[in-house]
Amino acid sequence: MIVGLDFETRSEVDLKACGADVYASDPSTDIICCSFINKDNGQEWLWYPGQKIPHELILALQLATDVEAHNARFDELIYECIAVSDYGFPILPKEKWVCTIAQCRVNAMPASLDAATRAADAKHKKDHTGSALIRKLCVPKDGVFNTDPTLIAKMGKYCMKDSRAMVGLTNTLRPLSDIDKRDWQINERINDRGILVDIELATLAQAYAAQEKDELGRQLSNLTDGAITKVTQTTKFLKVLKEELPAELMHCVQKPRKAASDPVKYTLDKAARGLLLEEEGLEPHHRDIITLIHEGGNSSVSKFTAMLNRADPITGRVHGAFIFAGAGQTQRYSSKGLQLHNMRRDCHSADEAEILKAKMRRGESIGEPVMDVLAKMLRPTVVPAKGHKFIVGDWSAIEARVLPWLSDSPGGRKVLDRFRHYDANPEKGDIYTATASDMSMDDRQIGKVAVLSLGFGGAVGAFQSMAKNYGVTISDSYALSVVGKWRRANPWAVKFWGELEKAALKAVRRPRTVHAAGRVKYVFTPELLGGTLFCILPNDTVIQYPYARIDRGNVTAMKASVQPKSDSEDEWPRMSLWGGFLAENITQASSACLLRELLADMVEDEFPVVGHCHDEVILEPHDYEVDVMLEECQSYMEACPEWAKGLPLRAVPEVFTRYGK
DNA sequence: TGCGGCGGCGCC
């Protein structure tokens, strides 16, 4: 039996700013109402605090194999912290909870109930009464909650409607597999453990950054006679620049265009600012302003604030930072709140962070440019608890290995042999030098950028943007020649892109027949979500392309990650399933499978997993177990699952006293 | 005043 439920709650805590964990455990948080649906027989309950809990409802909850909610972590926390403790609902084992957002995501549908419903039905209109009610009832006004019985009754109706919408939607989706459910649970246990923030450091850094932000604003204001007061008001300054900049410098702020017919657009992004600052002819006045924007151009303040908001007030740990299958197309994890998936890599070492922390404590200067020094502090603000260390292990060049392995081709196997060779003999060089030499070049950087950027059908654009990340500046014509050389040296890849595209096309043309390309298979099911193209990965995990069809000879599908404007009746955005895109999807998805399995093994074997990042795990062992766990971590990471035979995995985990380097 | 759109930024 499956029971679906949906809580409406109110609190003095800002849910968006502080996250569900801090929200649910705050004493001011309370339930407004909760709707329940027994999915087996359609029976419904709407419960308000103070009411007796119907006996049948208690029974249904106890007998249910699954308790479903849209964003189940939220409802589970409310249930445990409030419904059980304050109102006597029966205790439910954690294993019962199932998240229907996770179900949306593995179906490659948008996560929000409204967006997913719109995606399935273009005529569906968002019900704005819900958000209006939430504004009125869920947050206090002047310290007081609105308890108007009419509004609360409306909220109850809305709540019941939401549960029905959820049931309706999930009935049209592929159910979560047992492995999906297991891995959602594993991710939640990691979220439960949380990760510790150095509260003192975050507080000091936040204050320092706020002060610096004001100072930069003051300087800007002086330079512009009050026209621009914040380093983030780039659009305003861009307008000024468009008027004042000499014609010969305008190219610096023009966005690169794909086609000559595209309209000219302007930007003052990092690259544009860099170009301007290199120009001799730039007026000193403009130079001063742009330099200020350049130095202040990051959001350090807010990130430290975000950490502090989300940290548990007693333990300092941030919970709920990881989202299972947050990236629906590939089912990779994503991260939110304390966003551990996009923290600046170029950061202070633990020792440097310690010195800077001491300086801030004493009110001394921390060096210039201040915002940069602070941005480098974000990562090391995440710390192991006292008496613990971090072990961080990441798989070496995982995607560059998985792609050739998936191609199951002689050329791909040669690449894998090469990985094995350098794994065993690191002193003889590495894959990047070897790749450069394939292309008759001796530049390791070029080899590295090529390996990292060209595997998925990208050309000059992909190469150049990756090159920029590694600080390599080259001309387009040179980039084009590298692309050609790499493709000639790796014909297996080019061939594989074509095979994937062809297999997907044949699958859609002939529903319910299986078409293989390398180690993956495609099959089209017309009955699911307007026709879903499945890609079956080597471990039988499937990734999905809903609303797939053939347009002018190409397979296209719904693009869940882009939402049309709200209330628009346009068809949902679509994407073309070309070879490079398919290659990228299966590579990232297979890598995600490796991580899911690793995390499951580690959590089930009681490793203290506190975080992960696509190809990386973070453990928080006691000091005394570090040596043993370091070795175990490596052997877990390098042990290939049964389904991935022939894939060489390499990981050399390291010990840290702060997150970073 | 609050919301959504959008540009910008960082990571894998």
Place this chain on the structure above:
DNA sequence: AAAGGGCGCCGCCGCA
């Protein structure tokens, strides 16, 4: 025909 894509967050700006 050619093609790099996937995330989440911050802040401004225009709109209601």
